[in-house]
Amino acid sequence: MQAAETTMASSERSQDNEHKLTVEDTDFFYGEKQALFKVALTVPTHHVTAFIGPSGCGKSTLLRCFNRLNDLVEGARVIGRICLDGKDIYDPSVDVTDLRTRVGMVFQKVNPFPKSIYQNVVYGPQLQGVRRRSVLDGIVEKSLQGAGLWEEVKDRLHHSALGLSGGQQQRLCIARALAVNPEVLLMDEPCSALDPISTAKIEELLHSLKEQLTVVIVTHNMQQAARISDLTGFFLMGELIEYAETKTIFTNPSDSRTEDYVTGRFG
Amino acid sequence: MRARIKKFLDSGTLFVWFCGTAVAASLLLVGGVLLLIMVNGLGFFWPHALVDLTLTDGTHVLGELKGEEVIPYSETPAFPEGKTRVRLKVGNRDLYGLDFRWVDTDQIVSAESPKDVAAFERREWGNFYGRIREVSRGGDVVASGNQEGWKALQPLIEQANDLHEEIEHLQRDVIGDINYDIEETRLKIRELELSGQHEPQEVAELQTATKQLETQYEKHVATLRKLSRQLDEYAVILVETNGREKQLAVGQIVKALRPNDMGFVEKILRYFMNFWSVLSEEPREANTEGGIFPAIFGTVMMVLIMSVAVVPFGVLAAFYLREYARQGLIVRVIRIAVNNLAGVPSIVFGVFGLGFFVYAVGGTLDTLFYPEALPTPTFGTGGILWASFTLALLTVPVVIVSTEEGLSAVPREYREGSLALGATKFESMLRVILPCALPGILTGLILAVARATGEVAPLMLTGVVKLAPALPLDHHFPFLHFERKFMHLGFHIFDVGFQSPNVEAAKPMVYVTTLILVMVVIVLNLSAVALRNYMQKKFKASAV
Numbered sequence: 001m002q003a004a005e006t007t008m009a010s011s012e013r014s015q016d017n018e019h020k021l022t023v024e025d026t027d028f029f030y031g032e033k034q035a036l037f038k039v040a041l042t043v044p045t046h047h048v049t050a051f052i053g054p055s056g057c058g059k060s061t062l063l064r065c066f067n068r069l070n071d072l073v074e075g076a077r078v079i080g081r082i083c084l085d086g087k088d089i090y091d092p093s094v095d096v097t098d099l100r101t102r103v104g105m106v107f108q109k110v111n112p113f114p115k116s117i118y119q120n121v122v123y124g125p126q127l128q129g130v131r132r133r134s135v136l137d138g139i140v141e142k143s144l145q146g147a148g149l150w151e152e153v154k155d156r157l158h159h160s161a162l163g164l165s166g167g168q169q170q171r172l173c174i175a176r177a178l179a180v181n182p183e184v185l186l187m188d189e190p191c192s193a194l195d196p197i198s199t200a201k202i203e204e205l206l207h208s209l210k211e212q213l214t215v216v217i218v219t220h221n222m223q224q225a226a227r228i229s230d231l232t233g234f235f236l237m238g239e240l241i242e243y244a245e246t247k248t249i250f251t252n253p254s255d256s257r258t259e260d261y262v263t264g265r266f267g
Numbered sequence: 268m269r270a271r272i273k274k275f276l277d278s279g280t281l282f283v284w285f286c287g288t289a290v291a292a293s294l295l296l297v298g299g300v301l302l303l304i305m306v307n308g309l310g311f312f313w314p315h316a317l318v319d320l321t322l323t324d325g326t327h328v329l330g331e332l333k334g335e336e337v338i339p340y341s342e343t344p345a346f347p348e349g350k351t352r353v354r355l356k357v358g359n360r361d362l363y364g365l366d367f368r369w370v371d372t373d374q375i376v377s378a379e380s381p382k383d384v385a386a387f388e389r390r391e392w393g394n395f396y397g398r399i400r401e402v403s404r405g406g407d408v409v410a411s412g413n414q415e416g417w418k419a420l421q422p423l424i425e426q427a428n429d430l431h432e433e434i435e436h437l438q439r440d441v442i443g444d445i446n447y448d449i450e451e452t453r454l455k456i457r458e459l460e461l462s463g464q465h466e467p468q469e470v471a472e473l474q475t476a477t478k479q480l481e482t483q484y485e486k487h488v489a490t491l492r493k494l495s496r497q498l499d500e501y502a503v504i505l506v507e508t509n510g511r512e513k514q515l516a517v518g519q520i521v522k523a524l525r526p527n528d529m530g531f532v533e534k535i536l537r538y539f540m541n542f543w544s545v546l547s548e549e550p551r552e553a554n555t556e557g558g559i560f561p562a563i564f565g566t567v568m569m570v571l572i573m574s575v576a577v578v579p580f581g582v583l584a585a586f587y588l589r590e591y592a593r594q595g596l597i598v599r600v601i602r603i604a605v606n607n608l609a610g611v612p613s614i615v616f617g618v619f620g621l622g623f624f625v626y627a628v629g630g631t632l633d634t635l636f637y638p639e640a641l642p643t644p645t646f647g648t649g650g651i652l653w654a655s656f657t658l659a660l661l662t663v664p665v666v667i668v669s670t671e672e673g674l675s676a677v678p679r680e681y682r683e684g685s686l687a688l689g690a691t692k693f694e695s696m697l698r699v700i701l702p703c704a705l706p707g708i709l710t711g712l713i714l715a716v717a718r719a720t721g722e723v724a725p726l727m728l729t730g731v732v733k734l735a736p737a738l739p740l741d742h743h744f745p746f747l748h749f750e751r752k753f754m755h756l757g758f759h760i761f762d763v764g765f766q767s768p769n770v771e772a773a774k775p776m777v778y779v780t781t782l783i784l785v786m787v788v789i790v791l792n793l794s795a796v797a798l799r800n801y802m803q804k805k806f807k808a809s810a811v
């Protein structure tokens with residue numbers, strides 16, 4: 001019931017815009033070193049978009065541009081335009097913390113805070129000034145359910161998050177990101193450190209998540225990309241080689257390098 | 268063969284042995300020091316037996332046996348090689364001039380430990396060892412003979428001790444309060460005069476108040492005199508082992524013991540009583556006797572003030588260096604400078620504390636806020652606050668370094684995770700990074716406390732004294748008196764051990780003070796460790 005409401009609300013919110021994120025001819029530099037070359041793509045709303053490519057090709061860099069986490073890196077520069085709902089997120093008038101509540105992120109390295117499960121989930125909402133216990137309780141339940149973790153932890157919400165298994169911790173991180181009700185969820189190789197069962201659980205989760213929000217996921221695992229994503233972008237040495245429907249990328253790629261990569265000839 | 272040796276060397280067995288030896292040597296040194304302090308310090312409280320030696324010339328020597336040694340450089344005919352001698356604490360300083368005496372072993376005819384000899388701890392002149400001839404009251408004999416006198420003396424000593432307590436109370440609390448009020452009134456009058464726009468009536472009122480206080484003072488002084496006379500009411504004639512007499516007032520005796528007549532349980536009981544009285548009492552006789560309570564109190568309070576000052580200071584500095592400052596040459600230079608600051612001799616900090624805190628800051632405070640007390644300085648002289656601040660300055664590098672280490676140990680993922688949820692940098696620091704860095708911060712506090720408790724040199728310039736008239740904490744508003752001078756265990760060791768006229772007699776006191784200083788260091792450290800573990804529990808693993 002509640003989930004249905006959220007779905008409706010978020011679909012209303014973005015119905016008028018088919019393209020959640022647009023990247024226009026963007027270069028990215030770490031100091032002198034250029035990490036992205038003239039990347040251009042659009043991420044459609046309520047879809048799962050996957051970025052694949054060999055390591056060091058700039059997938060994480062692009063992902064971290066979407067919530068401006070690259071701002072932390074000294075000497076990092078973006079040249080070009082990246083828009084969320086048609087608005088340039090690198091515009092000086094944009095409030096970065098506000099942007100980051102709209103664009104959540106789940107990291108490759110599982111990183112729940114050394115606090116209780118409950119405190120982890122309410123971290124974001126509390127930052128936004130939610131203080132009422134009943135409201136927070138509701139958010140915790142809803143977010144944990146959204147991340148498929150509620151049944152497993154509902155009896156030990158006030159235990160340390162570090163006592164959970166790796167897969168549970170990663171789903172807690174997803175719940176923590178969901179708690180602030182983001183429009184986009186960025187996932188940077190969320191399953192690379194997890195066992196196959198936990199990975200399956202998270203993949204399953206993605207199908208339900210895309211009803212509510214837009215997912216951009218970086219993955220190393222091509223089967224995973226093929227299973228879960230609607231669109232796939234293939235990166236090589238900072239360039240976006242090919243970006244198309246997942247089926248096309250995996251069955252009938254137009255670039256020979258993509259074909260080599262997805263058939264496992266390198267990477 | 269060569270190959271075998273090479274193989275043995277390469278296997279690292281030898282290296283392991285070297286490492287093990289190094290650890291063992293360090294442990295042995297530390298253990299040895301602790302053992303020395305413990306044996307000497309803890310032995311002090313034990314009621315030692317008294318021996319009565321009969322010498323070849325027919326005289327007697329009575330006292331506590333303190334050890335035996337081969338006479339050094341004994342090669343002359345009178346002192347053949349290998350001849351030994353014993354050392355006794357004979358007390359009776361007023362009769363003999365010295366507390367200790369060497370007796371050559373071959374001079375001793377016999378040794379016994381008579382049960383009827385007593386050790387009298389006196390308020391002046393140290394211990395007296397001997398027997399009682401008679402107890403009298405204003406010239407009338409109350410009890411004569413050792414046995415009768417002993418029985419009569421016990422209740423009298425207790426009475427005298429009660430009387431002393433009463434006098435002490437009167438002197439310190441009652442008269443002390445009146446003095447305090449008189450001084451306050453004087454300062455108020457002076458303040459009014461300085462302000463230049465006072466009502467003459469107000470001053471007159473204050474002056475009558477002073478008059479009243481002064482009459483009260485006179486009254487109490489009269490009582491005091493009466494009580495002091497009561498102390499001299501009973502007198503006792505003591506005889507030392509060779510028959511020389513000494514008459515003194517019963518009020519002069521703190522306690523009398525017959526150690527040779529005491530059972531083991533009784534001795535243990537006495538042991539703990541002695542221990543407690545050292546912990547809880549004020550010093551006597553230029554600090555060489557009595558207790559060391561003010562020194563313990565001063566040490567602990569100074570360390571607490573220092574901790575309160577150093578932690579926020581160091582943590583803020585470390586946060587700036589690690590989180591806000593642009594990492595580059597300047598920060599690196601600052602970091603090196605901070606590290607080197609920890610190696611500056613502490614006396615240099617003392618000089619700085621004296622010049623900056625005492626004269627500059629304190630002097631300014633005095634002219635601004637305490638002009639009525641001038642020319643007597645209030646904050647413009649050494650005091651516990653300035654001493655604590657000086658030590659805070661001395662230990663702040665330690666806190667900065669450990670806090671920085673704690674901060675750099677916080678995983679980058681936590682910072683990014685927090686920022687990705689829409690936290691500002693400040694919010695992330697407050698809610699994620701600070702709790703994670705807390706163990707590092709508290710480790711810094713532990714190191715700072717350890718260093719500060721043992722530091723003496725800078726204190727000597729910034730507020731420590733041999734004998735402080737009042738504790739820096741009492742019932743007068745505002746209760747904490749940061750401007751007061753204080754006593755300190757480390758300085759006490761120096762003062763008693765090296766500045767007192769009777770060094771030999773003060774030796775046990777030095778060991779006891781050292782022992783207690785070590786205990787205070789350990790207790791303070793353990794408290795800081797406990798605090799750290801508590802915080803770690805609260806913020807980490809089982810975040811309940």
Ligand SMILES: Nc1ncnc2c1ncn2[C@@H]1O[C@H](COP(=O)(O)OP(=O)(O)O)[C@@H](O)[C@H]1O
Nearest residue numbers: 030033035054055056057058059060061062073
């Ligand atoms: N903080 C940084 N500073 C400098 N160079 C970086 C930084 N992060 C990544 N890079 C470089 O940028 C390139 C792209 O990195 P990244 O986006 O992490 O690749 P991946 O596709 O494996 O996620 C790599 O060559 C990497 O070395």
Ligand SMILES: [Mg+2]
Nearest residue numbers: 059060061188
């Ligand atoms: Mg990556």
